Amino acid sequence: MSADSLKREAAARALDFVEPGMRLGLGTGSTAKHFVALLGERVRAGLDVVGVPTSEATRADAEAAGIRLATLDEVPALDLTVDGADEIAPDLSAIKGGGGALLREKIVAAASARMIVIADEAKWVDTLGRFPLPVEVVPFGLTPTLRAVEAAAQAAGCPGPARLRRTAEGHAFVTDGGHFILDLALGRIADPAGLADRLAAVPGVVEHGLFIGLVRLAVIAGASGVRIET
């Protein structure tokens, strides 16, 4: 079974957690895209929910799917967010931001009573860090911020280079919030909470892709079926 089919299976299982009237955070990425499409089918069949998208891309998908949307200012408290992840560990800490939406994703997750990660088995890891950690930074002072981010990783016991994310055309990738992304290649993050604290303290860092204490449940789809991790 392809990774994309597994992503769709995880997304389909997550629909079981959606109830009429819910205020939903809608994640970003290829797995979340399946969820939005499947949720749209339910909405068109009569399910009444309201969604807050975590990116402009998801906003467009959700609108096309017929899902009623709101902003977090209109609906500041959400019941459930369903989102993908780049890596998720057994303690349900996760790396997100491969799609560059980590800032809105974290704001929406933090405003939700519950966050569910949907993922294919390849995202399930013993220790976070093989996937380069996205760190969203303001463009001003990029070079000192990059150096400070590398120093923070070194001080947290996981040294590694930070690279400015670029588009296929070679331009700096710009997030929905107008920021840049540094991808930190660390290999293994032994102390995610320690690294999170150090990164958050760097001036110029807007947000990092470590999601700690936010995910309540993971739906993992593998060749042998879909399982729930809590």
Ligand code: 5RP
């Ligand atoms: C976007 C994200 C995505 O959820 C993450 O990159 C996983 O993407 P995909 O479902 O395409 O594998 O964090 O910022």
